[in-house]
Amino acid sequence: MHYIIRMNNYKQPSVFISHGTIYEAFKSIQLKLNFLKLRKEFLKNNPSAIVLFSGHWQTENITLTTTKKMTQMDEGFPPEFQSNYSTVGNPELAHRIIEILNKNGVIAEADNNRGLDHGALIPLMLLFPNEKFPVLQISQQYKLDPNYHKKIAELLNPLRNENILFIGSGGLVHNRSDIEKFGGHEIKPDQWAKEFDNFIANELADKTNTNYVDKIISAYHHKQFYKSHPTSEHFLPLVFASAFGGQPTKIYEAFQWKNLSMSAFMFE
Numbered sequence: 001m002h003y004i005i006r007m008n009n010y011k012q013p014s015v016f017i018s019h020g021t022i023y024e025a026f027k028s029i030q031l032k033l034n035f036l037k038l039r040k041e042f043l044k045n046n047p048s049a050i051v052l053f054s055g056h057w058q059t060e061n062i063t064l065t066t067t068k069k070m071t072q073m074d075e076g077f078p079p080e081f082q083s084n085y086s087t088v089g090n091p092e093l094a095h096r097i098i099e100i101l102n103k104n105g106v107i108a109e110a111d112n113n114r115g116l117d118h119g120a121l122i123p124l125m126l127l128f129p130n131e132k133f134p135v136l137q138i139s140q141q142y143k144l145d146p147n148y149h150k151k152i153a154e155l156l157n158p159l160r161n162e163n164i165l166f167i168g169s170g171g172l173v174h175n176r177s178d179i180e181k182f183g184g185h186e187i188k189p190d191q192w193a194k195e196f197d198n199f200i201a202n203e204l205a206d207k208t209n210t211n212y213v214d215k216i217i218s219a220y221h222h223k224q225f226y227k228s229h230p231t232s233e234h235f236l237p238l239v240f241a242s243a244f245g246g247q248p249t250k251i252y253e254a255f256q257w258k259n260l261s262m263s264a265f266m267f268e
Helices: 020-028 029-044 089-102 116-126 146-162 191-205 212-221 236-242
Strands: 014-018 049-059 062-065 069-073 086-088 108-111 135-141 164-170 248-254 264-267
Touching: 014 236, 014 248, 020 116, 029 116, 029 248, 049 062, 049 089, 049 116, 049 236, 062 089, 089 108, 089 135, 089 146, 089 164, 116 135, 116 164, 135 146, 146 164, 146 212, 146 236, 164 236, 191 212, 191 248, 212 236, 236 264
Parallel strands: 014 164, 049 135, 049 164, 062 108
Antiparallel strands: 014 264, 062 135, 069 086, 248 264
């Protein structure tokens, strides 16, 4: 294991990643190659730290990991989906973020025990398999209010100027009752899934209105939203990533298991 630390004033983008299933993350060689290509083309500068906002962690108050060593947590997956991936945590940055949020009226707390859930593990494992950066996770507040989490991102936005990479990890279309399990990446998605995926891509490509986060929040009223997201925890990471501002670029496009969108976006 080797750790690459770059302490500089480079401004990192914020990124939304659709993480897909843990099955494909471990089994699909092509997916691994695609994410390595994504890393090479779009995330060219090594971050000093990574803050991950996963769709798999909800708490009463915003919570940040202060664990010193970040490894895969036990979510009940069989041994074949257990990774030996590990990296260091970043307690100092976590406490700094807690202080920033608390000073601005947002209750925030520390968790000194939690490891990486699969929403955090998958993008780290696929994008940075041989590079170990300090990592911490930030939770979703359990009410899942998009405007609340927009505020969190806006308060933390100045940290991007310190070479800190923020990743929202969820799924652009995530309805597990309408998937074909173990279906790989080759099955044509249903029209409703493709319609919502295209709608978001078009909203982010439209430069006549550059208030991207509010356009994303307005998508909660799209006719296919609740078909695409029976629960919104996998869409909220896109709200979070887009709230950092900047011009969006679509950096990945695919469907997995028929109706799980793997679309990813970078906001510069």
